[in-house]
Amino acid sequence: MGRPWFGSTAEATAPRSYVRPVNTDSPAASPQPVQQPARRLLLRSALTGAAAVGTGLAVGAAPASATPRKRRRPETPEEALRELAAGNARWRTFREKHPDETRAVREELVAGQHPFAVVLSCIDSRVPPELVFDQGLGDLITVRSAGEVLDEAVLGSVAYGVLELEIPLVLVLGHQSCGAVRAAVESEESGEPLPAHIQYLADQIAPAIDHGKQGEARIDATIDANIRRVREHLAAEPDLAARVSAGRLAVVGARYELTNQLVHRVD
Numbered sequence: 001m002g003r004p005w006f007g008s009t010a011e012a013t014a015p016r017s018y019v020r021p022v023n024t025d026s027p028a029a030s031p032q033p034v035q036q037p038a039r040r041l042l043l044r045s046a047l048t049g050a051a052a053v054g055t056g057l058a059v060g061a062a063p064a065s066a067t068p069r070k071r072r073r074p075e076t077p078e079e080a081l082r083e084l085a086a087g088n089a090r091w092r093t094f095r096e097k098h099p100d101e102t103r104a105v106r107e108e109l110v111a112g113q114h115p116f117a118v119v120l121s122c123i124d125s126r127v128p129p130e131l132v133f134d135q136g137l138g139d140l141i142t143v144r145s146a147g148e149v150l151d152e153a154v155l156g157s158v159a160y161g162v163l164e165l166e167i168p169l170v171l172v173l174g175h176q177s178c179g180a181v182r183a184a185v186e187s188e189e190s191g192e193p194l195p196a197h198i199q200y201l202a203d204q205i206a207p208a209i210d211h212g213k214q215g216e217a218r219i220d221a222t223i224d225a226n227i228r229r230v231r232e233h234l235a236a237e238p239d240l241a242a243r244v245s246a247g248r249l250a251v252v253g254a255r256y257e258l259t260n261q262l263v264h265r266v267d
């Protein structure tokens, strides 16, 4: 099934929370006198208190006075991977924190976004990135296409996250029992064409089909091969490759298991 993707040590030492830098350049980030500042301040104090109580219920939480309203954004590929691994650990053990959903966070995000990871995943309804990594608003750029298939719109969306938003991590997330991969394999085996736009997806996945295996094993192996192929394609994009070489970006393949909700690396 592959090794756990950042190891139990990383999960154990992952920061519990992080503070997101506020964009002070934007006028929207500053309270405006016409917007009833006293009421806004009162509201924010109340919300901060509520957030502190919520955090205080968690095991080993910091004192309320030290609890930041906003989380610190992971700045490096390693920090971003640790945060995703920690979030997935919460998800698969039913200990989600549902971060970054509060009124205060929603207000703050009007001024701008500073997400820390691009997740390119399948459209499958069982694998929503914000849920399986226990992240919230403003945390992830999610790009989704069946079978993580690349086209110009997907490539442009990933590039936007990396180049314009300075995101340090691109995660290609495939998953167990992927219907798009199954369709590609079965279409090739039967020779039966799929409806037009679905055939496009199958054509893109076809080069990853593992002909060394049969039946369900072929589909499962092709899921991994497709993840590797998409990851390698992205990592070879010149703008992304330059950042990888400079240590500013990691492009990582990973797979979600429906059976135990674990995300693990696919190298």
Ligand SMILES: [Zn+2]
Pocket: 122, 123, 124, 146, 147, 175, 177, 178, 179, 180, 181
């Ligand atoms: Zn899928």
